[in-house]
Amino acid sequence: MSAPIFNSHAVWAIYRFEMARFMRTAVQSVLTPVLTTSLYFVVFGSAIGSRMTTIDGVAYGAFIVPGLIMLSLFTEGLSNASFGIYVQKFTGTIYELLSAPISAWEMVLAFVGAAVTKSIILGVLILATASLFVPLQILHPLWMAAFLGLTAITFCLFGFILGVWAKGWEQLSLIPFLIVTPLTFLGGAFYSIDMLPPFWRTVTLFNPIVYLISGFRWSFYGTADVAVGNSLAMIFVFLCVCLAGVGWIFKTGYRLKN
């Protein structure tokens, strides 16, 4: 009996296994990010936002919704995808993945697919939570779904690379919390970069997160800090870089195989 050309059983087994872990730790995986984001709405949207004027004609509480969803998508996407592969390295169970008749891309499809599913579930939950606090409108729902999906895939691929790269738990949390979160805060999650002085606005344009948040916000309210085409192009650049990174990892066996 020959091995199948596409090992669908393996992809499905990994996907189901990862999703079962997600469901088993639902309080930590789902409730915590939803609660944290709700607190942002309460503090920035209701308490502080009620004293602020609108931005680009959008109430402040509603203005920050896309940025908060993106923040959650970035950090949770990175964490979920990196944890899935890192824990296999940490416990040593990765031997089974490496010795199984599964291709690199099937493995990525399973792990990243599960992480993307988790991230999108979270994004939708946060969106639903936001609708309880602020009046929402989504002008371009298909584009919103596209931005949500592409960003989730990109950051989950990034998370997979992070999980392979990390040698310890500390390194695992280094990128999400020391790099991505500050870049998101400084990337227009809570304000329009047009509110910045010209010099700092120019500097901020070097922050890649700006393009992701701006595009996503455009899908809600039709206003953007940068051209939507630039946002899409930036997402595709990230996606290609991450795909190339994953390809290189499996070609060289970097931190997976001796």
Add this chain to the structure above:
Amino acid sequence: MSPIIAITNLTKTYASGLAALKNVSLSINRGEIFALLGPNGAGKTTLIGIVCGIVNPSSGTVLADGHDVVRDYRNARYKIGLVPQELTTDAFETVWATVKLSRGLFGRAPDEAYLEQVLRDLSLWDKRHDKIMTLSGGMKRRVMIAKALSHAPDILFLDEPTAGVDVELRRDMWAMVRALRDKGVTIILTTHYIEEAEDMADRVGVINKGELILVEDKAVLMAKLGQKQLTLQLAQPLSVVPSELAEWKLALKPGGHELEYSFDAKAEHGGVAALLKRMTEIGLVFTDLRTQQSSLEDIFVSLVSAKGQGQS
């Protein structure tokens, strides 16, 4: 019949410069139990790692049932099961979930009846809903075996399968290994328990410092290399070995009641008979005799130490 595993000129040099395998060639016959012996750091686990896809070879080829483990890894790995040395398990998962995952990973459709049989055979069925972290070390070892068997492999690698396992479980595992062999599964095991290899293996390979020192049928190996000892219980004690028996280089045990004759099982055809005849001629009476053959462990130790001396 073509070998089920064919390893040709396999070398592995790690980034640190350590040469773990040096031009190793080895064929494993279909349906046999092959024991790979060697001291710590000899290269056993690296060899298994390469065949199973966990370690990249530096050069050389490995065919598993005719499939190159690098170029045609999918078909090669499809046939292989591995029980690694370390107890690496998903501690928070149940036995059933982890075994199901393993079967899926190896491209098999779900088959609950088969998995139930595997778990029953390993006395794990009653523990199927338990989290692995709650199991004893011996039970975790059984889970590792169940995972490896979950896709019904044709080739099973057991890397130190009974390390840290109690005697009862060890015997259970030996029985299980024999049963698998009877079903046609080829088994390659590494072990520190020489008696395990002596008891179970059809052929034995000895590896040391990355080199395969020998591969031999176990019985032939023991016949070729085994030292035998003949001990004769004398009717009357002696103070010295009679000069008429000098050519046999006998040792007189303290007290003078026992004579010991050490001989090579292969080279000394006729030595025992000639000795007994000569003793009768000179009137030396013995009341009892016993022979003892050196174990595989003795052979292994002598091979490894001889190789070590040769290199030093």
